[in-house]
Amino acid sequence: MLLTSTVTVSRLHFSFSSHVSKPFEVVENFGSSESVPSALTASNKSSLSVLTYQIHKALVRGPGHLTFRPVHVELFGVLERHFSRLMSDSSLLILALAVLPVILFLSSLLKPANRKLSRIPTIGPSAPLLSYYGVYKFLIHGPDMIREGYNKYKGSAFKIADLNGWHVIVSGPSLIEELRKAGDDQLSSKEALNELVQAQYTFGPSVHDNPYHISILRSQLTRNLAEIFPEVHDEIVSSFTDAISLTGDEWTAVPALATMMQVICRTSNRIFVGLPKCRDPDYSALNVQFTIDVIKGAVTINLFPDILKPIAGRLFTNVNASISRGVRHLERMILERYRAMEEFGDDWPDKPNDTLQRLMDVAQSEERTVRALVLRILAANFAAIHSSSMSFTQALYYLAANPEFVGPLREEVDAVISAEGWSKAAMDKMRKIDSFLKESQRMMGPGALSMMRKAMRDVAFGDGTFIPAGTIVSVAAMVHHDEAAYEAPDVFDPWRFASMRDEAGEGTKYQMVSTSVDYLVFGYGRHACPGRFFVVNEMKAMLAHVVMTYDVKMEEEGVLPPHSHFKSSFVPNRNAKVLFRKRQE
Ligand code: HEM
Numbered sequence: 001m002l003l004t005s006t007v008t009v010s011r012l013h014f015s016f017s018s019h020v021s022k023p024f025e026v027v028e029n030f031g032s033s034e035s036v037p038s039a040l041t042a043s044n045k046s047s048l049s050v051l052t053y054q055i056h057k058a059l060v061r062g063p064g065h066l067t068f069r070p071v072h073v074e075l076f077g078v079l080e081r082h083f084s085r086l087m088s089d090s091s092l093l094i095l096a097l098a099v100l101p102v103i104l105f106l107s108s109l110l111k112p113a114n115r116k117l118s119r120i121p122t123i124g125p126s127a128p129l130l131s132y133y134g135v136y137k138f139l140i141h142g143p144d145m146i147r148e149g150y151n152k153y154k155g156s157a158f159k160i161a162d163l164n165g166w167h168v169i170v171s172g173p174s175l176i177e178e179l180r181k182a183g184d185d186q187l188s189s190k191e192a193l194n195e196l197v198q199a200q201y202t203f204g205p206s207v208h209d210n211p212y213h214i215s216i217l218r219s220q221l222t223r224n225l226a227e228i229f230p231e232v233h234d235e236i237v238s239s240f241t242d243a244i245s246l247t248g249d250e251w252t253a254v255p256a257l258a259t260m261m262q263v264i265c266r267t268s269n270r271i272f273v274g275l276p277k278c279r280d281p282d283y284s285a286l287n288v289q290f291t292i293d294v295i296k297g298a299v300t301i302n303l304f305p306d307i308l309k310p311i312a313g314r315l316f317t318n319v320n321a322s323i324s325r326g327v328r329h330l331e332r333m334i335l336e337r338y339r340a341m342e343e344f345g346d347d348w349p350d351k352p353n354d355t356l357q358r359l360m361d362v363a364q365s366e367e368r369t370v371r372a373l374v375l376r377i378l379a380a381n382f383a384a385i386h387s388s389s390m391s392f393t394q395a396l397y398y399l400a401a402n403p404e405f406v407g408p409l410r411e412e413v414d415a416v417i418s419a420e421g422w423s424k425a426a427m428d429k430m431r432k433i434d435s436f437l438k439e440s441q442r443m444m445g446p447g448a449l450s451m452m453r454k455a456m457r458d459v460a461f462g463d464g465t466f467i468p469a470g471t472i473v474s475v476a477a478m479v480h481h482d483e484a485a486y487e488a489p490d491v492f493d494p495w496r497f498a499s500m501r502d503e504a505g506e507g508t509k510y511q512m513v514s515t516s517v518d519y520l521v522f523g524y525g526r527h528a529c530p531g532r533f534f535v536v537n538e539m540k541a542m543l544a545h546v547v548m549t550y551d552v553k554m555e556e557e558g559v560l561p562p563h564s565h566f567k568s569s570f571v572p573n574r575n576a577k578v579l580f581r582k583r584q585e
Contacts (some may be wrong), residue, residue: 116468117166120159123149134161142567143448150478157465162567164302168467169449171476173517178461179451179475180525187453189527192472195454198298201313203379206372213376214530216358217383221271221534226424227353228271229537233422235270235278236541239263240549244580253555253577256396260542261288261389267538268384272355272377273330283329287381290322294382319375326374334360334370355380387446388535392542394563394572395440398492399543400552400579401560405494408432413544427540431511435498437539438512441521442480443492447569449474450520451527474568477520485518512536550580 123145124134138145138160146169149158155172170179179187190211194200199208207213243259246252265287269278277283297317304312337360340348351357359367359376366372399405412432420426427433452474459467467473481489486496500510508514513536515524522529529535546552554561554576561576 114166116466117159117168117471120157120166120168120465121153123152123158123160126161131161135163138162139567143565143570146448146476146568147478147481150476150482154482156463157461162472166471168465168471168473169476170461170465170473171478175461175463175465176451176475176517176520176524179453179473182453182459185456186459187467187473188456189451189453191456192452192454195472196298196452197294198301198309198313201301201309202294202297202317202319203375204319206367207375207379210367211379212362212367213355213359213379216355216362217380218530220355220358221531224353225533225537229422229424229427229541231270232267232538233541233545235267236263236538236545238279239266240542240545244550246580246582249582249584251553251579251581253579256400256576256578257389257393257572257574260393260396261385263542264389264392264538265381265385267542268381268388271534272380272384273333274352274354274356277329277333280329282325286322286325286329287378287385290319290326290378291382291386293318293322322378323371323374326378327370330356330374330377331370334373384531384535388531388538390446390572391437391441391535392539394444395437395539395543396546396552396578397554397560397572397576398440398443398494399436399546400554401558402492402494403551403553405436406547406552408495409436409543409547413548417544417548422541424537427537427544430540430544431498431501432495433540433543434512434536435496435501435510436494437536437543438497438510438519438521439492439494441512442486442496442519444563444570444572445477445480445521447565447567448477449568450477451475451523451525475520475524479518479520549583551583553579555579 122131122134124137125131126134145160149160149169150171152158153171155175157168157170157175159166159168161167170176184190194208197203240263243262244252244254262284265284266278269284269287272278294317297313297319300316301309301312334356337352337357340351341360344351346361356373356377359373363373367376399409409432412430416426416429420429452472455467455469455471455473457469459469461467479485483489497510497512504510509516513522513532515522515528515532517524522532555578561573563573564571
């Protein structure tokens with residue numbers, strides 16, 4: 001019998017056609033009810049069963065070793081949604097789903113690296129065929145599996161079957177330190193990210209081979225924060241005002257994630273390309289969409305074996321179309337700036353102080369073309385927008401579900417702003433605001449893994465853990481929920497880090513931008529997120545603005561909207577609305 005099922009689970013939406021006779025009965029054999037995320041409602045649980053069965057059909061029974069790779073972890077939500085669309089939209093993908101898994105499965109059996117990993121314990125089934133069930137489990141129960149591995153093998157390594165091979169996960173200070181110290185020729189962050197986003201096909205070889213925009217972002221968004229703060233603040237205020245229209249003292253329901261995405265996109269682009277372009281709705285839409293397109297392209301390309309990836313890259317990416325759309329927005333500005341550079345040299349009155357200008361100042365040869373510069377701006381947006389929007393939305397949910405936290409935050413912001421005005425220095429003094437955001441990321445940060453690396457050659461850790469070349473290695477971020485590191489780790493305590501700062505008697509160790517073996521939201525070590533100084537400053541200004549300007553509460557008062565997860569990543573609720581009204585007290 002041909003069944004066509006359309007399944008909605010929380011924010012997942014999958015649609016497949018399958019030749020199955022009893023889809024709903026079979027699935028119940030696959031997982032215990034405890035493994036269904038507790039955040040899902042009873043009605044969603046039955047949908048989840050359908051979904052798991054369908055994914056099982058598509059990915060496991062295939063039998064498949066589909067390659068759709070992790071992760072700039074915070075992007076899984078985008079990935080999750082678009083994977084589903086791809087699956088339903090494209091007949092070529094259906095063909096790929098039918099044929100490629102077999103090829104990939106056979107080729108994976110021959111991979112010597114997989115045999116060399118046999119000494120590392122496995123979470124989930126490890127026998128050759130059953131490991132495909134492990135992949136399916138990881139898709140649906142990723143954080144649970146990582147928690148299980150962390151609890152059993154804390155301080156050492158375990159592995160999990162991932163879509164294109166074994167993923168080794170380490171934990172504990174000494175392995176994390178070893179991973180942090182390893183050179184890029186041993187464990188490469190760039191190659192792990194390139195594999196995740198298939199950068200040579202989605203962004204093109206220039207970004208893959210020469211990510212010079214990362215050092216520009218690192219320096220601009222670290223050293224200039226005080227200088228750019230007035231613009232950041234101005235854009236936050238005006239984008240909140242535009243996005244949330246209030247009538248009198250009435251409550252207004254606002255879709256939180258979409259609205260925060262608008263605010264973050266405008267604010268980030270105020271720094272990337274300046275006014276008035278950052279306020280152009282089509283330009284904003286392009287930047288939000290571009291990330292989705294890259295992930296969509298990467299997902300699709302990863303479905304193909306290496307040998308077919310160049311063809312898939314040509315068929316399934318529309319990055320060129322995005323660049324052309326970006327050119328329509330930025331070409332005139334870039335050409336005018338080149339004219340000014342020619343006329344005045346390195347400096348002139350009113351020389352823009354934005355990322356685009358910094359790129360133009362250092363770009364060499366073919367990187368100087370309009371298209372190449374547009375691509376770098378799109379790449380900056382790719383790194384910045386979705387991760388920041390998801391993080392801030394989660395913090396907003398914690399605030400709106402617990403309005404009793406607003407008072408102490410207001411008190412702090414009031415005191416600091418009266419003394420300092422709105423400035424970077426003022427943000428530095430807001431310990432409660434910092435602590436609130438940091439705690440919300442500790443509880444529900446981008447995901448259960450961090451510091452993803454690809455082994456460029458065989459690597460052995462000090463405890464004997466052997467990682468063959470080509471393997472992906474990450475750190476379990478489960479330490480965020482470990483009582484050895486945090487008292488009452490499953491309680492949201494907004495002032496946790498502020499108190500730790502007060503007790504430690506010094507200012508920096510427990511602030512949000514600081515990374516450590518116990519706080520991995522931004523990674524740790526020399527590849528730790530270079531945008532974190534900017535984004536923390538931006539989110540602090542946003543939270544301070546919210547508490548000073550509005551009252552907030554959840555539509556369903558006091559209830560934190562359930563998040564979803566996919567593989568190892570956490571995604572804040574995409575549909576929940578937060579109620580805003582003009583501040584009453
Ligand atoms: C709350 C928001 C953000 C979170 C949670 C986040 C998290 C991360 C994480 C976990 C990494 C990998 C670190 C590692 O492998 O050790 C990373 C890398 C990176 N992030 Fe972010 N990020 C955020 C915002 C931003 C922003 C706003 C920008 C730029 C404007 C940015 C630019 C980058 C870049 C360029 C890298 C790659 C660094 C490298 O490979 O050396 N991120 N981020």
